[in-house]
Amino acid sequence: MPYRLLTLDIDGTLRPGRERVVPRENVEAVRAVQRAGVKVAIATGRCRMGIPDKMLGRIRPDYWICAAGAQVLDAAGTPLSTLAMTSEQMYALVDFFEDYEYMLGFNFDDGPYVYVNYDLQREREAGMGGIVYARDGEDQDRHLESMPFSAFGRLPHEAVADFQKKYGYLGLRFLFYGDDDGCDILTPEQDKALGLDVICTAAGIDPAQVVSVGDGSNDCRILTRAGLGVCVEGGSELALRAADRTCPPAAECGVAQLCRELWPEAFDHEKH
Structure with missing residues (x-):
């Protein structure tokens, strides 16, 4: 059964962590498989x-699985599925992170806002390419317009147990980016794999015809849901276990190498 959809994580998969943009080799390979008829989704x-x-760069996805599956869009930006946090979940996070002065941000439909310790996030982002994408939300009023899709934060791994002792009934999940203190904070329902299901239904694609590539803990379920799950070398232990195989790391343009292996016909023009 030919693969008809390719889903790609960005950070650590398409783009090396310390680079501002996706390397050209990855960009051109993704565009080549699209021209060959394969749909592409950013996850x-x-x-x-x-x-x-x-x-x-010049990658123009056919679909978007954003906020770890809570925001699914088509190429035109039309929502196919959305899932927001509850006010109780959001307020619990704010209370806890403020108590310990850990950095906390939320993903809204107009972008990310940092509610607690914005200066820390600004310094970290500036050190990773010089562009700060998150907005200063320390007035803590953005959610009065609409609730966020998900949260992200920085805290010691062991601090999660303290949060769960007090707020475990909310079912929030902390998915760390490896050994770093950064993490996505997701509701019980949201997951990239659910976003994949939405796209497969909309496009009439069997999940067995999907290749998913990622590197982090929030990629595990989409890697197992796809017909072929690929973890980049050096990915999280959980993602490596969930994947069917690996590909070279982002710094070596592993996505481009994978595309050439799985869809060689997309690169036949290079032989002439």
């Missing part, structure tokens, strides 16, 4: 407006 923990066009 990321970022909200849609937290992904600058310049970051992806």
Whole structure:
């Protein structure tokens, strides 16, 4: 059965962590498989407006799975599925993170806002390419317009147990980016795999015809849901276990190498 859909995480998969944009080799390979008829979806923990066009270069996805599956869009930006946090979930996070002065942000439909310790997030983002994507939300009033899709934060791994002792009944999940203190914070319902199901239904594609590529804990379920799950080398232990195989890391343009292996016909023009 030919693969008809390719889903790609951004950070650590398409784009090396310390680079501002997706390397040209990855961009051109993704565009080549699209021209060959393969649909492409970006599957990321970022909200849609937290992904600058310049970051992806000339990649123009057919679908978006954003906010770790809570925001699913087509190429035109039309929502196919959305899932928001409840006010109780959001307020619990704010109370806890403020008590310990941990950094906390939320993904909204117009971009990410940092509610607690914005200066820390600004310093970290500035050190990773010089562009700060998150907005200063320390007035803590953005949610009065609409609720966020998901949250992201920085805290010691062991602090999660303290949160769950007090707020475990909310079912929030903390998915860390490896050994770093950064994490996505998701509701019980949201997951990239659910976003994949939405796209497969809309496009009439069997999940067995999907290749999913990722590197982090929030990629595990989409890697197992796809017909072929691929974790980039150096990915999280959980993602490596969930995947069917690996590909070279982002710094070596592993996505481009994978595309050439799985869809060689998309690159036949290079032989002439």
